[in-house]
Amino acid sequence: MKQEKFDAIVIGAGAAGLMTAFTAGQQGARVLVLDHNNEPGRKILISGGGRCNFTNRHVAADRFLSTNRHFARSALARCTARDFLALVKRHRIAWHEKTLGQLFCDGSAREILAMLLEECRAGHVTIRLSETIRDVRHADGYEVRTDTATFASETLVLACGGLSIPKLGATGLAHDLARQFAIPVVRPEPGLVPLQAGADDLEWMQSLAGVSLPVRARCGKIGFDEAILFTHRGLSGPAILQISSFWKEGLPLGIDLLPGRDVLTLLKDARSARPRAHATSILGEWLPRRLAETMGPRLLGPKPAAEWPDRILRPAAQALQNWSFKPARTEGYAKAEVTIGGIDTRALSSRTMEASTVPGLYAVGEAVDVTGWLGGYNFHWAWASGHAAGVAI
Numbered sequence: 001m002k003q004e005k006f007d008a009i010v011i012g013a014g015a016a017g018l019m020t021a022f023t024a025g026q027q028g029a030r031v032l033v034l035d036h037n038n039e040p041g042r043k044i045l046i047s048g049g050g051r052c053n054f055t056n057r058h059v060a061a062d063r064f065l066s067t068n069r070h071f072a073r074s075a076l077a078r079c080t081a082r083d084f085l086a087l088v089k090r091h092r093i094a095w096h097e098k099t100l101g102q103l104f105c106d107g108s109a110r111e112i113l114a115m116l117l118e119e120c121r122a123g124h125v126t127i128r129l130s131e132t133i134r135d136v137r138h139a140d141g142y143e144v145r146t147d148t149a150t151f152a153s154e155t156l157v158l159a160c161g162g163l164s165i166p167k168l169g170a171t172g173l174a175h176d177l178a179r180q181f182a183i184p185v186v187r188p189e190p191g192l193v194p195l196q197a198g199a200d201d202l203e204w205m206q207s208l209a210g211v212s213l214p215v216r217a218r219c220g221k222i223g224f225d226e227a228i229l230f231t232h233r234g235l236s237g238p239a240i241l242q243i244s245s246f247w248k249e250g251l252p253l254g255i256d257l258l259p260g261r262d263v264l265t266l267l268k269d270a271r272s273a274r275p276r277a278h279a280t281s282i283l284g285e286w287l288p289r290r291l292a293e294t295m296g297p298r299l300l301g302p303k304p305a306a307e308w309p310d311r312i313l314r315p316a317a318q319a320l321q322n323w324s325f326k327p328a329r330t331e332g333y334a335k336a337e338v339t340i341g342g343i344d345t346r347a348l349s350s351r352t353m354e355a356s357t358v359p360g361l362y363a364v365g366e367a368v369d370v371t372g373w374l375g376g377y378n379f380h381w382a383w384a385s386g387h388a389a390g391v392a393i
């Protein structure tokens, strides 16, 4: 089988791989990108509801989870949200800012992918799709054997992501190759993922499927003020996706259904002002109707407000303000937006993403143990780590 030679081989034509490839290619390196999917950037295309939340104005190392929480700092400083936005503007992609500093395309995520591919063309990057990788060897340089050919290079970049959403092409290849080169991998887990209710809660929560409301969700010391969404299996919505990355099995979440309000006082005032009203109609003033219908009788009973003694108001207020929800499990990689954990950052240079014990081997993007919050941070890590590696190659 014929062998083709390149300066660098990048495995993975996702956000991080394409960023690495065009950065290196535009500096003169001969770069090959290999991917087993038949199209590049599948996750880009479906991201942000099809509009790609491509970065966030508040990018900073404290918005990322990692065993080494300082690791991302260097790469983020050399590829900022402003830098990526400049690229987006140069390609005349219309964009807008949503809440919490999140930047989205006005039109379609396709524009971000087209931009990356155009930059790859400018860097003379070769992209080969539908390539099944059979094995990777390292002697003098690297040799990657696929079903169709063998490719050789001085440098190999692991940009093949994590385990999230296998049906989009996610595999454990990056982790497996790291282990092959004796690089440790921090235990991968699903992140930014819906949480399932246990048997005790499932029935009443299922009846609320589709209900959404703004809350404050907490797990230990970390809390997020965003929306939750009741699903047929438990809870989702941005507040839950965010908190899921911090949740560990067995831990309860504390959910404030009326954040910023003193619920005990609200209930007492309602009792005085509307003594003949029932729980559903009083709670319905502050909560979505279906939630009030379910929660009202459970917490305050069937009697009108005049007959609510203080001893039931206090636990009711507590349940509304600090609902202790104990998820049974996450919905797993099939539904997780990201993979927490991955290639151990202690084995990588934070400046270049090169492995300290394996010269010429780099790891970027979601494959690495750096996971962003929801809101454009994960793509930003793909851009920043890809840029760092691309410059270094």
Ligand code: FDA
Binding pocket: 011, 012, 013, 014, 015, 016, 017, 034, 035, 036, 037, 040, 041, 042, 043, 044, 046, 047, 048, 049, 052, 053, 054, 055, 131, 132, 133, 159, 160, 161, 162, 164, 165, 168, 169, 170, 171, 172, 173, 336, 337, 338, 364, 365, 366, 367, 375, 376, 377, 378, 379, 380, 382
């Ligand atoms: P990515 O997974 O994108 O790319 C890896 C590439 O490697 C893929 O092309 C894959 O086919 C290839 N590959 C894998 N295994 C291989 C193998 N064995 N052989 C060959 N090739 C292989 N983030 C954000 O910041 N804003 C957002 O709006 C969203 N929205 C969003 C929606 C959904 C539904 C998901 C699932 C995820 C998001 N994300 C997001 C997260 C974001 O998509 C993710 O963090 C980046 O795509 C990671 O980029 P990478 O290039 O590292 O991996």
